[in-house]
Amino acid sequence: MPRPKNQVRRNLLKTIGAGALATTLAGCAPMVASSTKYERAYSRKPWVAPRISMDNVIRSIVGHRPYRPSGFVVRSEQYDDKTVVHNYGHGGGGISLSWGSSALAVRETLGMQPGEVAVIGSGIMGLTSARLLQDAGWKVSIYTRNVARHTTSNVAAGEWGPFSVHDPDVSSAAFKSQLNWAARVAHHAFTNLGGADYGIRWLEGYFMRDTPLDSSEEDGEFADLYPYSAILGPGEHPFASPYARRIVTMQFDPGTLLRRLVEDFQIADGRFVIRNFADRDDVLSLTEPVIFNCTGLGAAKLFDDNELTPAKGQLVFLPPDPAIDYMTFGGGQGQLYMFPRSDVLLLGGTFKLGDYSTHVEDDETARIVSEHQKFFSDFGES
Numbered sequence: 340m341p342r343p344k345n346q347v348r349r350n351l352l353k354t355i356g357a358g359a360l361a362t363t364l365a366g367c368a369p370m371v372a373s374s375t376k377y378e379r380a381y382s383r384k385p386w387v388a389p390r391i392s393m394d395n396v397i398r399s400i401v402g403h404r405p406y407r408p409s410g411f412v413v414r415s416e417q418y419d420d421k422t423v424v425h426n427y428g429h430g431g432g433g434i435s436l437s438w439g440s441s442a443l444a445v446r447e448t449l450g451m452q453p454g455e456v457a458v459i460g461s462g463i464m465g466l467t468s469a470r471l472l473q474d475a476g477w478k479v480s481i482y483t484r485n486v487a488r489h490t491t492s493n494v495a496a497g498e499w500g501p502f503s504v505h506d507p508d509v510s511s512a513a514f515k516s517q518l519n520w521a522a523r524v525a526h527h528a529f530t531n532l533g534g535a536d537y538g539i540r541w542l543e544g545y546f547m548r549d550t551p552l553d554s555s556e557e558d559g560e561f562a563d564l565y566p567y568s569a570i571l572g573p574g575e576h577p578f579a580s581p582y583a584r585r586i587v588t589m590q591f592d593p594g595t596l597l598r599r600l601v602e603d604f605q606i607a608d609g610r611f612v613i614r615n616f617a618d619r620d621d622v623l624s625l626t627e628p629v630i631f632n633c634t635g636l637g638a639a640k641l642f643d644d645n646e647l648t649p650a651k652g653q654l655v656f657l658p659p660d661p662a663i664d665y666m667t668f669g670g671g672q673g674q675l676y677m678f679p680r681s682d683v684l685l686l687g688g689t690f691k692l693g694d695y696s697t698h699v700e701d702d703e704t705a706r707i708v709s710e711h712q713k714f715f716s717d718f719g720e721s
């Protein structure tokens with residue numbers, strides 16, 4: 340039987356003496372790199388470095404971003420008496436774009452009399468489409484192979500950033516303007532949801548750079564959506580990188596967000612049906628006259644979309660660390676990011692186009708961990 344804690348403590352004191360104990364405990368104190376040398380523009384807390392080691396890895400996970408170089412698909416198609424509204428292919432920015440892209444999709448029903456509608460897919464696109472359809476008076480059934488917590492949407496790292504969504508050299512001007520509209524509507528919708536209740540919080544994010552950059556390079560289009568933006572030079576930030584571009588943006592805990600959307604859907608009388616569709620004819624056999632196709636990567640097979648391709652991403656989870664209240668991007672070999680979510684301290688990542696494999700790659704886990712360890716080992720010294 341385990342002994343009560345205070346008895347263990349008394350025995351320990353007797354054995355080694357109080358003075359020796361104090362010395363011993365001081366020696367065991369975890370080393371946490373921190374700094375008050377640099378100002379925080381947004382957070383008022385001191386800088387603290389995350390504790391990263393292979394010993395603390397809980398698990399690694401893999402997901403496949405549904406990527407299309409020409410961008411995501413929102414349009415309707417008529418098959419005899421059925422209307423199919425497509426809403427898929429959002430690459431690495433589907434959570435960020437969700438409400439906006441789904442608003443575009445629901446706009447395709449303008450002029451129709453609300454009645455029964457089928458939504459296929461219970462990832463972020465299926466759930467946000469379903470919620471907007473309910474708001475517009477439709478009676479919605481979601482048909483899905485996987486429940487929300489087993490979708491790619493639940494693998495998302497969780498930054499609000501509508502990026503890695505298309506190849507700007509391939510996508511059309513019309514798509515770029517659609518992307519811009521969807522991103523802005525989605526941003527607005529997320530700020531309207533009530534923050535922590537939906538797993539949303541605002542955080543500083545730092546993009547590591549070797550040279551100072553014009554902020555328009557990556558996200559100039561959305562610069563007005565990023566408060567506290569600045570490019571920090573040597574001596575102005577604690578990172579082991581000469582320059583760091585600061586933004587403040589939303590971060591999501593996908594598990595909480597999806598769970599809340601499922602609850603909202605059910606409260607509004609929504610119905611889930613578990614079903615795996617084999618092909619387009621199977622989809623068209625549904626009785627509902629209007630069908631939303633929110634199947635992410637699944638649309639490649641169901642609707643013969645040859646442009647849709649997976650971008651395999653791997654994430655490494657460590658226990659959550661409430662002391663960390665900023666995100667980092669870059670700072671070492673390969674794609675790197677660190678997000679302090681409330682459920683895990685998350686390290687990413689990879690972006691492997693065309694790779695359908697579902698296994699975790701141990702060498703990528705080792706790289707992601709060791710590159711972050713190296714990066715944070717000089718924390719506060721810059």
Ligand SMILES: Cc1cc2nc3c(=O)[nH]c(=O)nc-3n(C[C@H](O)[C@H](O)[C@H](O)COP(=O)(O)OP(=O)(O)OC[C@H]3O[C@@H](n4cnc5c(N)ncnc54)[C@H](O)[C@@H]3O)c2cc1C
Pocket residue numbers: 401402403404405426427428429430431432433434435436459460461462463464465482483484485486487490491492493494495496497498499500501614615616617633634635636637638641651652653654688
């Ligand atoms: C590692 C990683 C990190 C990411 N980080 C971010 C981020 O920080 N920010 C961000 O905005 N985005 C991020 N993303 C991208 C985001 O996760 C996706 O763009 C988004 O989840 C796509 O949502 P979806 O609803 O279209 O697809 P999914 O979530 O894949 O949902 C598709 C649904 O369709 C169903 N389905 C598919 N085929 C069939 C079928 N034949 N029959 C029945 N049902 C079917 C599935 O079961 C599922 O319910 C990340 C993705 C990955 C993998």
